[in-house]
Amino acid sequence: MAYVVTDSCRGCRYTECVTVCPVECFHLDAQMTYIDPENCIDCGGCAPMCPVSAIHPSWQMPADKIEWVAINRLRAAETPVVNAKLPPLPGADEQAKGLAS
Ligand code: SF4
Numbered sequence: 001m002a003y004v005v006t007d008s009c010r011g012c013r014y015t016e017c018v019t020v021c022p023v024e025c026f027h028l029d030a031q032m033t034y035i036d037p038e039n040c041i042d043c044g045g046c047a048p049m050c051p052v053s054a055i056h057p058s059w060q061m062p063a064d065k066i067e068w069v070a071i072n073r074l075r076a077a078e079t080p081v082v083n084a085k086l087p088p089l090p091g092a093d094e095q096a097k098g099l100a101s
């Protein structure tokens with residue numbers, strides 16, 4: 001199981017999600033965050049925090065986002081933990097408007 005960050009995060013990386021995770025599941029690279037499926041306890045706290053709705057439970061993935069289950073597992077193993085909010089990436093708000101339209 002576990003929650004999964006999808007490509008809607010890429011280029012935004014608001015990191016609102018990492019502030020609520022009780023078990024430090026989130027990892028990040030220069031573009032986005034990833035959830036470590038080995039640590040996620042399916043609490044569901046992160047998904048509603050994301051301004052661009054980038055996070056979905058692995059058992060309710062949109063059909064065109066299924067690949068992100070494996071990508072999160074892979075990239076979480078390769079990247080450092082993030083457990084505090086960071087500034088969004090430059091251009092995040094413009095990208096978020098595009099995702100909403
Ligand atoms: Fe963390 Fe809960 Fe989100 Fe899993 S569902 S990543 S435990 S906040």
Ligand code: F3S
Nearest residue numbers: 009014015016017050
């Ligand atoms: Fe990304 Fe949304 Fe978190 S944009 S960093 S999944 S708040």
